[in-house]
Amino acid sequence: MWIKICGLSTQAAVDMAVASGATHIGFVFAESKRQVTPEYAKYLAKNVPKTVKKVGLFVDEDLAVVQEIVAKVGLDMVQLHGQESADYAAQVSVPVIKAFGIKDGKIPDAIADFKAHTILLDAPPAQFAGGSGQAFDWDKVDLTALDGYRFFVAGGLNPENVGQAIAIFKPTGVDVSSGVESEGVKDLEKIKKFILKVRRQ
Numbered sequence: 001m002w003i004k005i006c007g008l009s010t011q012a013a014v015d016m017a018v019a020s021g022a023t024h025i026g027f028v029f030a031e032s033k034r035q036v037t038p039e040y041a042k043y044l045a046k047n048v049p050k051t052v053k054k055v056g057l058f059v060d061e062d063l064a065v066v067q068e069i070v071a072k073v074g075l076d077m078v079q080l081h082g083q084e085s086a087d088y089a090a091q092v093s094v095p096v097i098k099a100f101g102i103k104d105g106k107i108p109d110a111i112a113d114f115k116a117h118t119i120l121l122d123a124p125p126a127q128f129a130g131g132s133g134q135a136f137d138w139d140k141v142d143l144t145a146l147d148g149y150r151f152f153v154a155g156g157l158n159p160e161n162v163g164q165a166i167a168i169f170k171p172t173g174v175d176v177s178s179g180v181e182s183e184g185v186k187d188l189e190k191i192k193k194f195i196l197k198v199r200r201q
């Protein structure tokens with residue numbers, strides 16, 4: 001099971017995510033309270049083992065800027081959290097995770113255009129394009145629509161509910177940001193607890 005801890009902005013949180021067994025760590029380059037500069041992400045990423053994928057999160061960013069940051073930071077994957085097209089995704093030089101907001105349980109038909117990529121299911125955008133800590137309506141989702149897709153479940157996950165999300169969706173991976181924070185800051189114990197919970201499933 002892939003485990004992605006997103007919105008990392010301190011060395012201690014990166015180290016805890018890696019030591020606890022995260023498979024992916026995420027840096028937010030879009031407008032967000034978790035936004036980091038490429039220079040700082042490069043610094044945070046420098047001792048991350050090659051086995052852990054470094055993911056850069058972007059929202060409707062200019063493709064040239066994405067490519068520049070991928071090269072500068074040494075990103076392994078890019079998470080597209082805006083209205084990016086499949087044509088745009090196809091031009092990114094590293095594997096793509098394409099996020100979709102799930103409203104009223106409806107899996108958008110547009111996921112069909114991203115079959116070559118990994119899909120990420122999130123709550124619909126709120127103040128920012130994501131990272132709101134809100135879950136979508138898990139019970140309303142037609143799970144057959146996800147057949148044949150590699151996908152992350154995200155949106156409002158935390159150490160307490162991630163087991164239920166895995167049981168319902170049987171996803172390729174789970175992704176969390178707000179649910180491993182306390183008062184808006186990454187909480188090292190919650191990161192560890194979240195990863196342990198997933199590993200014990």
Ligand SMILES: O=C(O)c1ccccc1N[C@@H]1O[C@H](COP(=O)(O)O)[C@@H](O)[C@H]1O
Pocket residue numbers: 006007026028030031032033034035057059081120122128129130131132133134154155156157175176177178179
């Ligand atoms: O984390 C952010 O600040 C963020 C900003 C803009 C787009 C996406 C963002 N985060 C991603 O949103 C989902 C759900 O996060 P949460 O666990 O509900 O807080 C996750 O994929 C984050 O990577």
